[in-house]
Amino acid sequence: MTAPLPATDEQAAAELETLAADIARHNRLYHTDDAPEVDDATYDALVRRNTAIEAAFPHLIRADSPGVLVGAAPAAHLAKVAHARAMMSLDNAFSDAEVAEFVRRVRRFLKLAEDEPVLLTAEPKIDGLSCSLRYEDRRLVQALTRGDGTTGEDVTANVRTIADVPQSLPADAPDVFEVRGEVYMAKADFAALNARLAAEAATTGKEARRFANPRNAAAGSLRQKDAAVTRSRPLRFFAHGWGEASAVPAATQGDVIAALARWDFPIAPGFVAVDTVDAALAAYRAIEAQRADLPFDIDGVVYKVDRLDWQARLGQVARSPRWAIAHKFPAERAETTLERIDIQVGRTGKLTPVARLTPVTVGGVVVTNATLHNRDEIARLDAREGDRVILQRAGDVIPQIVEVLPRTADRPAFAFPDHCPICGSEAVAADGEVDVRCTGGLVCPAQRLERLKHFVARGALDIDGLGEKTLTEFIDLGWLEEPADIFRLAAHRDALLTREGWQEKSVDALLAAIEARRRPDAARLLFGLGIRHTGIVTARDLLKHYVTLPAIAALADDIIALRDATPAAIGETEARHRTRLDKAIAERIAVENVGAAVGHALADFFHEPHNRALWDDLLAEVSPPDFVVERRASEVSGKTVVFTGTLDTLSRDEAKAQAEALGARVAGSVSAKTDLLVAGAGAGSKATKAAALGVKVVDEAGWQAIVASAD
Numbered sequence: 111m112t113a114p115l116p117a118t119d120e121q122a123a124a125e126l127e128t129l130a131a132d133i134a135r136h137n138r139l140y141h142t143d144d145a146p147e148v149d150d151a152t153y154d155a156l157v158r159r160n161t162a163i164e165a166a167f168p169h170l171i172r173a174d175s176p177g178v179l180v181g182a183a184p185a186a187h188l189a190k191v192a193h194a195r196a197m198m199s200l201d202n203a204f205s206d207a208e209v210a211e212f213v214r215r216v217r218r219f220l221k222l223a224e225d226e227p228v229l230l231t232a233e234p235k236i237d238g239l240s241c242s243l244r245y246e247d248r249r250l251v252q253a254l255t256r257g258d259g260t261t262g263e264d265v266t267a268n269v270r271t272i273a274d275v276p277q278s279l280p281a282d283a284p285d286v287f288e289v290r291g292e293v294y295m296a297k298a299d300f301a302a303l304n305a306r307l308a309a310e311a312a313t314t315g316k317e318a319r320r321f322a323n324p325r326n327a328a329a330g331s332l333r334q335k336d337a338a339v340t341r342s343r344p345l346r347f348f349a350h351g352w353g354e355a356s357a358v359p360a361a362t363q364g365d366v367i368a369a370l371a372r373w374d375f376p377i378a379p380g381f382v383a384v385d386t387v388d389a390a391l392a393a394y395r396a397i398e399a400q401r402a403d404l405p406f407d408i409d410g411v412v413y414k415v416d417r418l419d420w421q422a423r424l425g426q427v428a429r430s431p432r433w434a435i436a437h438k439f440p441a442e443r444a445e446t447t448l449e450r451i452d453i454q455v456g457r458t459g460k461l462t463p464v465a466r467l468t469p470v471t472v473g474g475v476v477v478t479n480a481t482l483h484n485r486d487e488i489a490r491l492d493a494r495e496g497d498r499v500i501l502q503r504a505g506d507v508i509p510q511i512v513e514v515l516p517r518t519a520d521r522p523a524f525a526f527p528d529h530c531p532i533c534g535s536e537a538v539a540a541d542g543e544v545d546v547r548c549t550g551g552l553v554c555p556a557q558r559l560e561r562l563k564h565f566v567a568r569g570a571l572d573i574d575g576l577g578e579k580t581l582t583e584f585i586d587l588g589w590l591e592e593p594a595d596i597f598r599l600a601a602h603r604d605a606l607l608t609r610e611g612w613q614e615k616s617v618d619a620l621l622a623a624i625e626a627r628r629r630p631d632a633a634r635l636l637f638g639l640g641i642r643h644t645g646i647v648t649a650r651d652l653l654k655h656y657v658t659l660p661a662i663a664a665l666a667d668d669i670i671a672l673r674d675a676t677p678a679a680i681g682e683t684e685a686r687h688r689t690r691l692d693k694a695i696a697e698r699i700a701v702e703n704v705g706a707a708v709g710h711a712l713a714d715f716f717h718e719p720h721n722r723a724l725w726d727d728l729l730a731e732v733s734p735p736d737f738v739v740e741r742r743a744s745e746v747s748g749k750t751v752v753f754t755g756t757l758d759t760l761s762r763d764e765a766k767a768q769a770e771a772l773g774a775r776v777a778g779s780v781s782a783k784t785d786l787l788v789a790g791a792g793a794g795s796k797a798t799k800a801a802a803l804g805v806k807v808v809d810e811a812g813w814q815a816i817v818a819s820a821d
Contacts (some may be wrong), residue, residue, distance in 0.1 A: 130726035142396035172645035194354035232393035238294030271341035288353035299344035349375035441502035446470035455556035459548035570638030597731035665717035747773030756791030
């Protein structure tokens with residue numbers, strides 16, 4: 111049964127924060143470390159939950175939302191290269207109804223007549239590693255992994271060893287063309303590789319490495335430092351699309367794929383064109399029926415709008431194209447025993463229960479662990495140590511527990527801890543929240559490492575050289591307890607030079623990287639502190655208005671005072687009092703898209719004496735300049751645009767997407783803050799109000815001129 115959506119902004123923001131952290135971790139494990147800890151079904155469920163909450167609470171969408179980010183950061187040992195065109199991920203469908211809704215969305219967005227067919231292509235979704243092959247003057251010059259979607263890893267030398275990849279294109283190919291597809295390993299080759307690695311380990315006496323599945327084997331083999339290692343691994347390639355191109359050889363998806371086949375790129379068997387939803391679903395069933403017999407792993411079917419001019423109009427959302435969707439296969443299931451339940455503590459202090467299982471093979475992979483998500487999930491399942499349970503798995507390593515089988519003996523219910531198992535601090539769940547969190551903060555060793563990792567990560571302070579291993583070393587030495595200690599590491603230079611693995615060059619490089627962050631971007635610094643509900647977008651929105659970090663602290667003090675000065679009235683319910691207080695806090699903040707949840711989080715952070723001391727200590731070490739808003743070169747960048755009336759040439763969704771692509775903020779109503787009203791046919795009260803307020807008004811042609819001038 112699907113859990114109900116959060117009832118309040120505070121509950122929604124709290125769950126979105128947790129989901130963003132969990133999904134980012136799983137993205138890193140899957141895309142960067144090639145060591146996933148959850149299966150596809152579990153991961154997809156987290157993403158779907160995040161999407162549902164964001165749809166219900168769009169004003170709480172975070173900068174680190176899984177709907178914004180793609181993949182994970184590139185690995186450190188491979189050169190990082192920016193993609194000429196972003197490599198996006200696909201939205202997922204899990205039912206026939208969702209596929210039908212996808213086609214209806216396409217039809218609505220394009221304003222198509224009901225009798226106009228929407229032609230699609232359908233093809234197997236290969237379970238491999240995404241790769242982009244760049245050809246210039248018809249010669250292979252570069253190969254990149256997806257990475258985080260914007261920046262990938264340079265694996266050119268390794269890709270040149272894959273026999274399926276042409277080193278050159280024929281004379282009729284464009285001057286510049288990026289072929290995109292999946293590097294994979296066939297099932298038989300995967301089994302042979304694991305057997306060979308085991309035999310080599312037996313010969314050398316070393317511990318044998320065994321890849322968990324063909325996808326992990328392909329990813330690990332492609333991302334080697336030494337191309338000779340890649341050459342020894344049986345990698346293959348399927349093409350399914352393209353990126354930057356000086357010319358596109360056809361007007362439809364199907365015809366471009368046919369051109370790729372003529373250029374000697376392998377295309378996954380089962381690629382077909384369909385003209386109805388029923389035909390698309392028939393293709394899905396046919397491919398699913400062949401799944402077990404295919405020589406490679408697939409985890410679904412991908413549908414794409416066939417016409418390229420429609421693809422261009424549909425465009426994309428933050429991380430996914432609107433013109434494609436992946437129809438995932440159902441999860442596989444198995445039965446085993448839940449031996450015990452352990453508690454892990456994350457960066458935000460969340461206590462996550464993990465099921466330790468009797469090893470069981472599910473879909474060819476041995477699994478031993480499964481997340482139980484939270485205290486409520488354990489209660490919903492009534493899961494107890496010693497129970498027999500049903501797992502489901504959709505393609506990776508750790509499955510989801512979907513059912514507890516009837517017990518044959520009495521067993522005590524699991525007692526969820528009320529104190530942190532790491533530091534002993536009290537563990538509590540805030541009102542309306544399901545997650546139990548340790549209150550220890552940086553006092554808690556489990557949180558300390560994760561919070562410091564967050565502070566130095568790319569989205570925050572971005573300090574090169576302070577990875578998890580180095581942070582752990584410095585924490586163990588007693589050199590690091592809080593962020594300010596990072597800027598005092600120079601005092602340990604001589605001691606560091608005596609430690610294994612450190613030389614003068616590496617020490618000085620680290621210290622120089624730290625010194626370079628003495629004047630950090632204020633929003634990055636605020637985000638880096640890990641204050642709940644304060645993602646990078648929220649941090650920037652606050653600083654656009656308040657400009658300096660001391661002003662943010664003063665805002666928090668005002669909210670603390672406001673909370674103290676707003677007691678419940680006689681006879682007032684707790685819910686009514688909370689609503690009245692939240693309204694007052696939001697009015698005090700007075701920043702669009704920043705609500706009471708953020709205000710409470712800021713107040714909670716600054717109300718704690720150790721956090722206030724941490725803040726003061728940090729600002730004694732760094733001097734962030736006043737925040738400056740960056741604006742894109744567009745007539746409407748940074749401005750507020752409202753659309754009204756009926757637009758003839760594009761749908762409202764398409765118009766909104768255009769505005770957001772130009773850096774504008776789209777509002778639903780006209781106010782004194784509105785900069786531009788785009789009035790279509792039948793514009794009514796909004797046009798009248800805009801005229802009264804002196805807001806600039808343009809018609810649809812005027813809007814299209816603005817869009818064209820920004821290209």
